[in-house]
Amino acid sequence: MQVDLNLIKKYNKPGPRYTSYPTVPHFSESVGINEWEEQIRLNNQVNNRDLSLYFHLPFCPSLCWFCGCTVVITKRQDRTVEYLDYLFTEIDLIKKRLHPNRKVVQLHFGGGTPTYLSPDQILGLGEKIHRSFTFAHDSELGCEMDPREITKEHINALREMGFNRASMGVQDFKPAVQKAVNRIHSKEMVKEVVDWIREAGFQSLNLDLIYGLPLQTPRSFEKTLQDILEINPDRLAIFNYAHVPWMKPHQKLIKESELPSPGEKLDILKIVIETLTSSGYVYIGMDHFAKENDELAIAQQEKSLQRNFQGYSTKSGVDIYAMGMSSISQLDFIYAQNFKDLPTYYNRIEKGVLPIEKGFIMSEDDITRRNVIMRLMCDMELDYNVMSSQLGIDFRSYFKSDLTKLDEFETDGLLVRSQDKITITEEGRLFVRNISMTFDAYLDKSQTRYSKTV
Ligand code: SF4
Numbered sequence: 383m384q385v386d387l388n389l390i391k392k393y394n395k396p397g398p399r400y401t402s403y404p405t406v407p408h409f410s411e412s413v414g415i416n417e418w419e420e421q422i423r424l425n426n427q428v429n430n431r432d433l434s435l436y437f438h439l440p441f442c443p444s445l446c447w448f449c450g451c452t453v454v455i456t457k458r459q460d461r462t463v464e465y466l467d468y469l470f471t472e473i474d475l476i477k478k479r480l481h482p483n484r485k486v487v488q489l490h491f492g493g494g495t496p497t498y499l500s501p502d503q504i505l506g507l508g509e510k511i512h513r514s515f516t517f518a519h520d521s522e523l524g525c526e527m528d529p530r531e532i533t534k535e536h537i538n539a540l541r542e543m544g545f546n547r548a549s550m551g552v553q554d555f556k557p558a559v560q561k562a563v564n565r566i567h568s569k570e571m572v573k574e575v576v577d578w579i580r581e582a583g584f585q586s587l588n589l590d591l592i593y594g595l596p597l598q599t600p601r602s603f604e605k606t607l608q609d610i611l612e613i614n615p616d617r618l619a620i621f622n623y624a625h626v627p628w629m630k631p632h633q634k635l636i637k638e639s640e641l642p643s644p645g646e647k648l649d650i651l652k653i654v655i656e657t658l659t660s661s662g663y664v665y666i667g668m669d670h671f672a673k674e675n676d677e678l679a680i681a682q683q684e685k686s687l688q689r690n691f692q693g694y695s696t697k698s699g700v701d702i703y704a705m706g707m708s709s710i711s712q713l714d715f716i717y718a719q720n721f722k723d724l725p726t727y728y729n730r731i732e733k734g735v736l737p738i739e740k741g742f743i744m745s746e747d748d749i750t751r752r753n754v755i756m757r758l759m760c761d762m763e764l765d766y767n768v769m770s771s772q773l774g775i776d777f778r779s780y781f782k783s784d785l786t787k788l789d790e791f792e793t794d795g796l797l798v799r800s801q802d803k804i805t806i807t808e809e810g811r812l813f814v815r816n817i818s819m820t821f822d823a824y825l826d827k828s829q830t831r832y833s834k835t836v
Contacts, residue, residue, distance in 0.1 A: 387644070387645050387648065389794055389796075389809070389813075390644045390645070390647075390648050390812075390836050391644060392794075393813050393816045393835060393836065394644055394834050394835060394836040395816070395834060395835060396832040396833065396834055396835070397815045397816060397819050397825075397832050397833075397834075397835040398815065398819070398822070398832050399624075399668075399815065399832075399833075400689065400755050400756070400759055400815065400818055401689065401690060401691045401692075401693070402690070402691060402710070402712065402717060402752075403748070403751060403752040403755050403756070403822070404742055404748060404822075404824050405824075405832075406710070406717075406719070408742060408824050409717060409719055409740045409741055409742045410740055410741070410742065411739065411740045413716070413718070413740060413741035413742055413743055414738060414740070414741070415735055415736060415738055417716065417718075417741065417743060418711075418716065418718045418736060418738045418741060419479075419736070421713055421715055421716040421718075421743075422479050422480075422713070423479075424715075425701055425713045425714070426479065426480055426481050426484075429481035429483050429484060430483060430484070431484060431699065431700070431701055432484070432485055432486070432487040432488075432518070432697070432699065432700045432701070433480070433484050433485065433486045433487065433488075433515065433700060433701055433702075433703060434486070434487065434488035434489070434490075434695075434697060434700040434701065434702045434703070435486055435488070435489045435490070435511070435515065435702075435703055435704075435705070436489075436490045436492060436691070436692065436702060436703070436704040436705070436706075436709055436710075436711075437469070437489075437490070437491050437492070437496075437507070437511075437704075437705050437706050437709070438452070438492055438493060438494065438704065438705070438706030438707060438708055438709040438720075439462075439465075439491055439492070439493045439494045439495070439496040439498065439499060439706060440452060440453050440454045440465075440493055440494035440706065440707055440708070441453070441454050441455075441456055441461060441462055441465070441493070441494050441495060441498040441499075442454070442455055442456075442493070442494055442495045442498060442528075442531075443455070443456070443457055443495075443498065443531065444564065445564065445632055446553075446563055446564055446565040447562075447563045447564045447565075447632055447633060447635040447636050448553075448563050448565075448592065448595060448623055448633065448636065449630070449632070450624055450626070450630060451492075451493065451494065452494075452707070452708035452722055453493070453494050454494070454724065459498070459500070462498065462499055462500075462503060463503075464728075465707075465724070466499075466503060466506070466507060468727065468728050468731045468732075469507070469705060469706055470507075470510055471731050472705045472706070472731055472736075472737065473510060473511065473514050473705060474514070475731070475734070475735075475736055476703055476705060476736075477514040477515065480515075480703070482516065483516075484515075484516070485516050485517065485518040485521075486515045486516065486517045486518065486521055487518045487520075487521050487522070487697055487700060488521060488522050488523075488524075488695070488697050488700060489511065489517075489521065489522070489523045489524070490523075490524045490525070490526075490692055491524070491525040491526060491545075492526050492692065493526055495526070495528045495531050496525050496526055496527070497525070497527055497528060497531050497532045497536045498531055501533070501535040501536050501538070501539035502539070504536060504539040504540060504543065505539050505542065505543065507543075508539070508540075508542070508543025508544070508545075509543070511543075512543070512544070517544070521544075522546065522547055522697070523543070523544050523545040523546055523547065524545065524546075524547035524548070524549055525540050525545050525547070525548060525549070526549050526550075526551070527548055527549065527550040527551075527575065527579075528550070528551055529550060529551075529552070529567045529571045529572045529575045530565075530566075530567045530571070532575055534578045537575070537578045537579055537582045537584075538582055540582075541582040541583060541584065545584070546583075546584055546585040546586070547584065547585060547586045547587075547588070548579045548584045548586070548587050548588070549587075549588040549589075549590065549619075550572065550575065550576075550579075550587070550588070550589055550590065551589075551590045552567075552572055552589050552590060552591055552606075552610065553565060553590065553591055553592045553595065554591065554592065554595055554598060554602075554603070554606050555569050555605070555606045555609050555610075556597070556598065556602045556603075556605070556606060558597045559595050559596065559597045559598055559602070562595070562596040562597050562636065562637070562640060563595055563596065563636065564635070569609055572589075572613065573613060576613055576615075586616045586617065586676070587615045587616050587617070588615060588616065588617040588618065588619060589610060589613065589615045589617075589618055589619075590618075590619045590620075590621065591606065591607075591610065591618065591619070591620045591621070592620075592621050592622075592623050593620060593621070593622060593623065593642075593647060593650045593651065593654065594622055594623035594625070594641065594642060594647050594650075595623050595641075595642075596636055596637060596640035596641050596642075597640050598642050598646075598650065599642070599646065599650075600646060600649040600650050600653055603650045603653060603654070604653050604657065607653070607654065607657045607658070608657075611657075611661055616672065616673050616676055617670065617671065617672045617673070617676060617678060618658065618663065618670065618671040618672075619669060619670050619671075619693060620654050620669055620670075620671065621669055622647075622669065622833075622836070623641075624833030625638075625641065625833060625834075626832075626833050644836065647836065648812075648836070651812065658671045659671075662674060664676075664678075664679040664682065665811075666678050666679060666682050666687070666694055667682070667687060667689065667694050667759055667760055667762075668759060668811070668814050668815070669693075670693065670694050677696045678694060678696060680696075681696040682760070682761075685757075685760075685761050686698055687760035687761070688756070688760065689756050689759050689760055690702060690712060691704075691710055691712070694760070701713050701714075704720070705720075706720065707720055707721060707722060707723070707724055707727040707737075708720055708721070708722040714744070714749070715743060715744045715749075716741055716742065716743055716744065717741050717742045717744075718738045718740075718741040719738065719739055719740050719741060720737045720738060720739060721737050721738075721739040722739065726739070747823065748823075750773050750775060750780070751821050751822065751823055753769070753772065753773055754769065754773075754781070754821045755818045755821050755822065757769065758806070758814060758817060758818050758821070759814060759818060762805070762806040762810075762811055762814065763803055763804060763805040763806060764777075764803060764804045765802060765803040766778055766802050766803055767802055781821065784820050784821055787820045788804065788817070788820060791810065791813070791816070791817055791820075795807060795809060795810070796809060796810030796813050796817065797810045797817060812836060813835065813836070815835040816835050
């Protein structure tokens with residue numbers, strides 16, 4: 383892959399990751415409980431739409447300094463007991479609003495560290511969810527795992543509850559990097575947990591890595607990748623570290639002088655792409671890799687890949703109902719986010735109301751642009767005729783002025799245009815966030831400082 387460092391310098395500017403469109407900073411408190419209740423009612427009129435459930439389990443015993451999640455750091459395991467009480471009530475509130483015919487095709491435990499719950503608590507939560515909702519026979523149940531906070535009993539409890547997908551945060555194996563971000567675990571620890579996961583019969587294992595962390599070098603990350611290849615995961619997510627200390631003040635604990643330069647990050651990224659694609663993985667979307675026969679790779683080939691708050695997914699046409707503090711639900715016409723502070727989240731549930739803090743009602747234009755950005759982020763191309771028929775518009779005239787803004791990307795070799803479509807080149811893939819920003823109607827009005835795109 384040939385990428386000019388000057389291009390990195392030119393395009394490495396703040397921009398969204400587009401796990402939603404519009405992005406969370408545009409959510410407003412003017413969208414509250416009434417709007418959310420109304421959208422659930424409308425959504426539920428079509429009673430055969432599939433469900434995707436997300437549960438946010440925010441507790442972690444210590445803070446990783448790069449963390450961008452909404453977390454509660456505590457050594458008091460008993461705080462989970464109170465949280466689960468409220469979460470169970472929220473499950474009841476959602477359950478009674480959804481038609482019982484609707485099937486869950488996807489469930490995800492995220493956090494925080496879901497396995498900060500004890501194995502018995504996992505069984506209790508799992509049973510509650512299964513009693514409350516009907517699952518499709520081939521549903522995907524995934525859980526995020528931290529190798530430092532998990533036992534064989536946790537893995538077995540998750541399997542007993544039907545979990546079939548494991549996703550573990552590894553980030554980097556280099557000890558100096560781990561120390562610089564306050565997250566220390568050995569390779570042996572990860573391998574042992576992977577053995578438990580495989581023995582228990584999970585169908586799929588994903589590992590998360592992060593590049594752009596302090597003290598990483600292209601050589602050291604290559605070594606981490608070699609160790610990862612020995613573990614042989616089905617999928618890998620290789621995230622670009624988002625350094626946003628103005629939004630996440632604890633990231634100030636990371637020494638900026640130790641962060642790799644844009645040139646080093648580019649070299650790391652090249653090594654990632656070359657190593658993984660020559661080792662049987664397909665490059666998926668912006669930052670994922672999957673074995674050739676993995677559903678993600680197949681979905682990408684068939685152009686049915688989806689992108690949402692959990693990253694890339696194969697499930698289209700599903701409504702995401704999210705529970706737990708700070709979690710974000712997504713229906714066709716609304717995003718709704720729960721309160722991010724525990725006292726208010728608890729207080730709303732005590733009052734018997736859905737604990738929504740803010741949200742966003744989608745206009746027709748928002749829905750059209752969301753589709754365009756999601757197709758770009760998933761397919762790395764836009765076919766004008768396909769988009770016109772999917773969206774019920776004349777794509778060329780609807781986006782006439784936006785399309786002219788792509789000239790510079792074309793000149794720089796980041797995309798090619800034909801009569802009928804835009805195709806992002808191999809080099810352009812690194813800049814897909816920048817290219818997608820062309821279709822974002824809110825960017826100019828945004829006061830938000832996003833992380834850098836490369
Ligand atoms: S374990 Fe995960 S969620 Fe918890 S602090 Fe570390 S990165 Fe954040």
